Amino acid sequence: MQGLRHTLARVAELENRTRYDPAEVEPRIARRWLDSGLFGPEPEGTAAENYSIAIPPPNVTGSLHMGHAFQDTIMDALIRRHRMAGQRTKWILGTDHAGIATQTQVEQLLASEEMSREELGREAFEERVWRWREQYGGTIIEQLKRLGASCDYDDERFTLDDDYVQAVLRVFVVLYQKGYIYRDRYLVNWDPGTASAISDLEVEEQEVTDTLYFIDYQLADGSGSVTVATVRPETMLADTAVAVHPDDERYADLVGRRAILPLVGRELPIIADEYVKPEFGTGALKITPGHDPNDFEIGRRHGLEQISVIGEDGRLTDQAPERFAGLTTAEAQAAVVAALDERGVISKREDYLHSVPFSQRSGKRIEPLISLQWFMRMDELARPAIDVVRSGQVTFHPSRWTRVYMDWMENIRPWCISRQLWWGHRIPVWYRGEETHVGLTAPEGEGWERDPDVLDTWFSSALWPFATLGWPEQTPALRAFYPTDVLVTARDIIFLWVARMIMMGLEFAGQIPFSDVHIHSIIQAPDGRRMSKSLGTGIDPLDLMNGGPRPPVFEQGGEFPAYGADALRWGLLAMSSSQDVRFAEDKIAQGSQLANKLWNAARLILLGIAPETTAAVSPRTVEDRWILSRLQRARAEVTQRIDAYDFSHAALALYDFVYAELCDWYLELVKPRLRDHEPELSATLLHVLVATLALAHPIIPFITEEIYSYVPGAGGLLAAGVEGTPAPVDEAAEASLDRVIKAIQDVRAWRDFAEVRAAALLPARLLADGYDDTAEHLGRLARLSLETDGGDPVAAVPVPGGAVELLASPDLDLGAAERKRESRRVKVEREIEAIERKLGNAGFLAKAPADVVQKARDEFERLQAEREALR
RNA sequence: GGGCGAUUAGCUCAGCUGGGAGAGCGCCGUCUCGACAAGGCGGAGGUCACUGGUUCGAGCCCAGUAUCGCCCACCA
Numbered sequence: 001m002q003g004l005r006h007t008l009a010r011v012a013e014l015e016n017r018t019r020y021d022p023a024e025v026e027p028r029i030a031r032r033w034l035d036s037g038l039f040g041p042e043p044e045g046t047a048a049e050n051y052s053i054a055i056p057p058p059n060v061t062g063s064l065h066m067g068h069a070f071q072d073t074i075m076d077a078l079i080r081r082h083r084m085a086g087q088r089t090k091w092i093l094g095t096d097h098a099g100i101a102t103q104t105q106v107e108q109l110l111a112s113e114e115m116s117r118e119e120l121g122r123e124a125f126e127e128r129v130w131r132w133r134e135q136y137g138g139t140i141i142e143q144l145k146r147l148g149a150s151c152d153y154d155d156e157r158f159t160l161d162d163d164y165v166q167a168v169l170r171v172f173v174v175l176y177q178k179g180y181i182y183r184d185r186y187l188v189n190w191d192p193g194t195a196s197a198i199s200d201l202e203v204e205e206q207e208v209t210d211t212l213y214f215i216d217y218q219l220a221d222g223s224g225s226v227t228v229a230t231v232r233p234e235t236m237l238a239d240t241a242v243a244v245h246p247d248d249e250r251y252a253d254l255v256g257r258r259a260i261l262p263l264v265g266r267e268l269p270i271i272a273d274e275y276v277k278p279e280f281g282t283g284a285l286k287i288t289p290g291h292d293p294n295d296f297e298i299g300r301r302h303g304l305e306q307i308s309v310i311g312e313d314g315r316l317t318d319q320a321p322e323r324f325a326g327l328t329t330a331e332a333q334a335a336v337v338a339a340l341d342e343r344g345v346i347s348k349r350e351d352y353l354h355s356v357p358f359s360q361r362s363g364k365r366i367e368p369l370i371s372l373q374w375f376m377r378m379d380e381l382a383r384p385a386i387d388v389v390r391s392g393q394v395t396f397h398p399s400r401w402t403r404v405y406m407d408w409m410e411n412i413r414p415w416c417i418s419r420q421l422w423w424g425h426r427i428p429v430w431y432r433g434e435e436t437h438v439g440l441t442a443p444e445g446e447g448w449e450r451d452p453d454v455l456d457t458w459f460s461s462a463l464w465p466f467a468t469l470g471w472p473e474q475t476p477a478l479r480a481f482y483p484t485d486v487l488v489t490a491r492d493i494i495f496l497w498v499a500r501m502i503m504m505g506l507e508f509a510g511q512i513p514f515s516d517v518h519i520h521s522i523i524q525a526p527d528g529r530r531m532s533k534s535l536g537t538g539i540d541p542l543d544l545m546n547g548g549p550r551p552p553v554f555e556q557g558g559e560f561p562a563y564g565a566d567a568l569r570w571g572l573l574a575m576s577s578s579q580d581v582r583f584a585e586d587k588i589a590q591g592s593q594l595a596n597k598l599w600n601a602a603r604l605i606l607l608g609i610a611p612e613t614t615a616a617v618s619p620r621t622v623e624d625r626w627i628l629s630r631l632q633r634a635r636a637e638v639t640q641r642i643d644a645y646d647f648s649h650a651a652l653a654l655y656d657f658v659y660a661e662l663c664d665w666y667l668e669l670v671k672p673r674l675r676d677h678e679p680e681l682s683a684t685l686l687h688v689l690v691a692t693l694a695l696a697h698p699i700i701p702f703i704t705e706e707i708y709s710y711v712p713g714a715g716g717l718l719a720a721g722v723e724g725t726p727a728p729v730d731e732a733a734e735a736s737l738d739r740v741i742k743a744i745q746d747v748r749a750w751r752d753f754a755e756v757r758a759a760a761l762l763p764a765r766l767l768a769d770g771y772d773d774t775a776e777h778l779g780r781l782a783r784l785s786l787e788t789d790g791g792d793p794v795a796a797v798p799v800p801g802g803a804v805e806l807l808a809s810p811d812l813d814l815g816a817a818e819r820k821r822e823s824r825r826v827k828v829e830r831e832i833e834a835i836e837r838k839l840g841n842a843g844f845l846a847k848a849p850a851d852v853v854q855k856a857r858d859e860f861e862r863l864q865a866e867r868e869a870l871r
Numbered sequence: 872g873g874g875c876g877a878u879u880a881g882c883u884c885a886g887c888u889g890g891g892a893g894a895g896c897g898c899c900g901u902c903u904c905g906a907c908a909a910g911g912c913g914g915a916g917g918u919c920a921c922u923g924g925u926u927c928g929a930g931c932c933c934a935g936u937a938u939c940g941c942c943c944a945c946c947a
Contacts, residue, residue, distance in 0.1 A: 600907035752913040843927030
């Protein structure tokens with residue numbers, strides 16, 4: 001009794017809430033979820049029966065951008081769908097220490113205090129970063145809550161947690177012992193911006209116009225010279241050879257002789273190598289193994305000396321002639337060119353457009369140089385990782401990414417894993433003189449120095465799906481949630497992250513880390529450019545949820561309305577595709593309209609049903625049976641689309657059901673019955689409402705949870721799932737109602753064309769089959785006064801199964817009606833002509849499938865009947 | 872240099888294994904019809920980039936062309 005009165009009081013609140021207000025509702029609902037403990041499953045059962053996803057860990061100091069909002073919405077829809085289906089579901093949450101990104105931010109902060117990390121010292125610096133993390137590390141987590149992401153917030157991980165660090169070090173040591181990890185002097189991509197080596201994957205090519213200098217090198221025997229072409233004359237100081245193509249007749253007699261390096265005086269052997277392109281430049285190539293990747297390889301083939309004239313600080317070293325030492329590369333280039341000019345050995349200059357490597361991290365031009373670094377051999381680890389994708393144990397969606405993965409894996413190269421940073425997993429290697437110790441802890445004894453470098457952030461990321469669950473311990477969590485079910489990410493980190501997780505998962509956890517990889521769209525700015533803060537093309541998802549300024553990329557200025565999280569979520573999913581898409585604010589607005597529509601449909605239902613309604617359904621009328629049938633189809637459609645990672649169609653199917661079936665037709669059809677508080681109707685309405693909420697919840701969780709709290713007799717959270725007995729599809733009810741819907745539309749269109757007042761009730765006769773249960777609906781929704789008599793008709797509207805005859809009425813302008821009839825006649829004639837042509841085609845009749853031919857014949861008959869009626 | 876994707880209504884995008892092109896927004900008209908004007912109802916608007924081909928039939932399949940985007944790659 002108490003409960004009922006409470007329910008009534010709550011439902012009465014709905015009277016006044018005619019518009020859905022996400023700003024008021026969403027924080028309240030978020031709180032309820034977090035307090036419920038629903039998102040933190042017990043680590044029980046097996047991974048096969050449970051459902052889990054590991055979040056791609058955002059940078060600890062980052063904040064939510066559009067890519068996160070989109071990706072996290074996808075994951076949340078999957079997570080909520082499985083949780084509601086009754087599976088034990090865990091969304092593994094955590095953040096990444098993001099070595100370079102975080103260190104750079106803190107260094108910038110120090111710079112503003114006129115401090116450098118070197119001045120501060122390593123320990124104090126690390127301390128400072130930890131404090132920074134304390135301060136900003138929680139931001140993105142709070143933003144995830146705002147979005148409604150149902151992560152396991154009580155079990156948050158960080159890639160520098162003690163346990164995680166131990167896992168990383170252990171992996172390093174094991175790989176070292178297996179011989180996969182080694183230290184080598186090798187030509188690396190040196191990033192002068194971060195003063196660290198970076199991996200091939202962190203390098204991007206950019207087009208640059210350089211000057212191509214043609215420089216004459218005198219031959220040692222004084223018999224002439226050979227001219228080489230270069231865009232980097234400063235590196236000539238480190239030349240150790242000149243190379244020509246073995247088949248190049250112009251230079252055949254030079255091979256084996258020696259040239260003299262200008263400015264330096266070193267004698268260079270002239271060698272022959274297939275790599276040289278005779279048609280490029282002069283066909284003679286200066287060889288600089290110390291500063292060019294190709295030359296490095298050539299140098300190794302020919303046993304050439306490797307000279308380094310550029311140091312890790314980006315300045316010339318004392319290996320260069322004294323007058324150049326200490327200059328930056330740009331200064332050195334100018335000085336070398338000037339010196340060469342002085343000698344008159346630059347015979348030509350050309351502008352030359354080519355692509356050169358830049359650091360994705362700092363934006364600085366990469367300086368290839370030889371450096372002592374740690375590397376990891378990947379080919380053996382790749383083999384099983386290729387197999388699991390080839391055999392389908394790991395599946396990419398969309399499937400075209402499979403080949404991208406395969407191509408890269410089959411040509412995989414060693415990975416430079418050491419970084420000259422302070423923020424990260426410090427390499428577990430100690431040195432003392434010639435001795436090296438690799439282990440989880442420092443060696444005994446005095447005088448050991450630990451390697452100063454840290455590991456590439458992606459090294460620790462590669463362990464994410466299992467290191468977050470307690471590996472190397474065989475924890476209950478690991479048993480319950482590893483392997484995870486799906487990895488959701490953008491294509492840009494297939495190599496950086498996805499591939500490496502598969503390799504490491506197989507090697508260390510003994511199993512694939514996930515069975516499916518969903519590669520989602522990248523959402524571009526409305527103008528098609530990349531979304532980026534610095535370009536002014538970034539759109540902050542928080543501004544879309546809470547209201548905020550429209551960034552400059554929008555033609556329309558002003559503020560975003562506070563669309564709310566549901567609208568953002570629905571809009572992002574609706575935008576998504578199997579390819580990249582442009583951000584469309586329209587879609588977010590459409591999402592907020594859906595929310596408002598659903599809210600008002602719920603108000604109509606909850607304020608209209610009998611107060612003691614229970615959800616025991618026994619549909620009586622054809623429209624009740626119809627909506628239950630349509631609901632069943634919508635349910636199948638939406639869940640199937642989600643399971644296929646086809647989120648735009650899932651979102652649209654939901655929208656279509658709510659608008660086009662539930663609101664536009666069903667609720668309109670039952671309005672007259674509503675005032676009677678008819679129990680069967682109330683039960684059906686309540687059932688349909690709850691089922692619709694459950695269907696929509698993975699996509700728009702807030703509003704559905706809020707409405708659910710008003711449902712009589714509904715305890716607990718919608719997010720936990722609801723019991724539902726799916727009704728079977730009812731073909732007969734669908735056919736019957738689809739027929740009357742079409743008839744109503746036909747009559748409405750006719751009225752509009754014939755300029756009948758919208759409010760006018762037209763006297764009419766229904767001369768058509770199949771409307772026994774629905775004639776009343778036709779009359780009401782098409783505004784017809786259906787009669788059995790009334791004299792001669794003045795017009796006929798063809799409808800499925802026959803026609804509606806309109807009787808004389810002051811509201812009916814016969815002139816307009818005649819115009820309508822004439823226009824329709826022309827259209828029908830044209831259609832008949834087309835279909836006659838088709839049916840007169842012997843090839844069509846002979847070769848087209850029977851059902852297609854039959855369909856054409858039916859259509860032909862229908863059109864003929866209509867033509868008859870229009871006479 | 873190789874590969875992938877795209878080109879459909881004014882805009883953003885759908886179109887399943889080939890049967891006669893859809894949605895949202897925008898636009899036009901109309902309606903205070905017992906939830907919702909962020910609404911209802913009706914409507915206009917497309918030689919499906921181009922050229923050939925296969926087929927009874929092509930937005931969809933094949934070949935080529937053009938434009939745009941992305942990825943990979945060691946031409947100084």
